[in-house]
Amino acid sequence: MSDLAKIPVTVVTGFLGSGKTTLISHLLRNSGGRRLAVVVNEFGDVGVDGEILKGCALPDCPEDNIVELANGCICCTVADDFIPTIEALMALDPRPDHILIETSGLALPKPLLKAFDWPPIRSRVTVDGVIALADAEAVAAGRFAPSPAAVEAQRLADDSLDHETPLSEVFEDQIACADIVVLTKPDLAGPEGVAKARAVxxxxxxxxxxxxxxxEGVVDPRVILGLGAAAEDDLVARPSHHDGEAEHDHEDFESVVVDLPEVADPAELVARVERLARERNVLRIKGYAAVEGKPMRLLVQAVGARVRWQYDRPWGPGAARLGRLVVIAEHDDVDEAAIRAILAPEPQAVG
Structure with missing residues (x-):
C-alpha cells in the first residue's frame, strides 16, 4: 500500500449476539495476506470480545494490532477514545492494510461514520464498508423490526407499548447504515425463517x-472487504432515527460484570446462565470460565436462554484461573444482586 493511500476501514455492526466476533475471527484467519488491525468496542467494564480475538492473533494481525475500547459506546467517545486509537494504528510499523472495527451491539453506526470526517484522520482513512450482522432466527421472529402498523395496533391495545422499543430502533439504524447485511445462524432459522428475515x-x-x-462466521473475505463504499461521504443515503441529534445515550441498557471462581461442572454453569436468562430477562451473556482440572479456557456465549460454550484456548502461563461474565439487559430488568446470586452463588455452610 502506498503511504499516500487511505487505509480502508470495515465497520462490523449488529445486534447483541449476532456473531460479530465470530466473523472477525474468521477474517483474521483468512486475511489473504493483508496486514489487519482490529478495534473492539466492548459495552461494559471488561473487554471479553477483545480477549477472544487476541486468543487467535496471527502474524497478519499480531496481538498489538488488536485494540479494545471499553470506556463506553464508540459513537459516544469519539474524541476521547476512537480518534487517538485510529491515529495509533496508522502509526504502526508496518502500517495495517485494513482496519476492522467491531462496534458494541448497542452502537449506532452513523455517528461513527461522521467521525471519519474529523480533520486528524479524514485524509488518511476511509470507510470501505459497513457490514450489518443480523441473527436470522431473531429477525424472523419480528423481535427487532416491528412494522409501524403493528406497533400502532399494539399501542391502542396496551399503554405499555406507547413507544418504540430501543432494540428495534438500534436494529433499524444498523440496517439503514449497511452496505451488506449478513444473516447469521441460518441453520437455526431454517429456510422459512431465513426467507422471513430477508423480507423484514x-x-x-x-x-x-x-x-x-x-x-459460524464463514464468509469469503472478497465479498465483504474491498467494497470501496467511502461510506463517510454517503451519509445522506443512510438515514437514522437520531439524525439531527448531537448525541445519544444508552440509559435503556445496563451491564453487570460477574467474576467467577473455578467451576467444577460446565453443564452446571450453563444451567445457571439459562436460568438467569429466563428469570431476569437478560439480553446477552458472554465471557469465559475456568473449569477445574481443564487446561483450556471455557468460552460462554448466550443470547437469551440460548447458550453456546466451547473450550477456546489454553490459559496463559501464570494467568489467574478466574472466570468473568458480562451480563447485558435493559435497565429496568437489571438487579445486580439477583444476577450475582444466580451466576456466582455463595457456597453454602456445612454443618
Missing part, C-alpha cells in the same frame, strides 16, 4: 441491500 430486512432497508447467509 428488505422492508426496513432505505435502499436495496445485498443479503448473504453465513454460519
Amino acid at each position: 430486512i428488505a422492508a426496513e432497508a432505505p435502499r436495496p441491500l445485498p443479503v448473504i447467509e453465513a454460519a
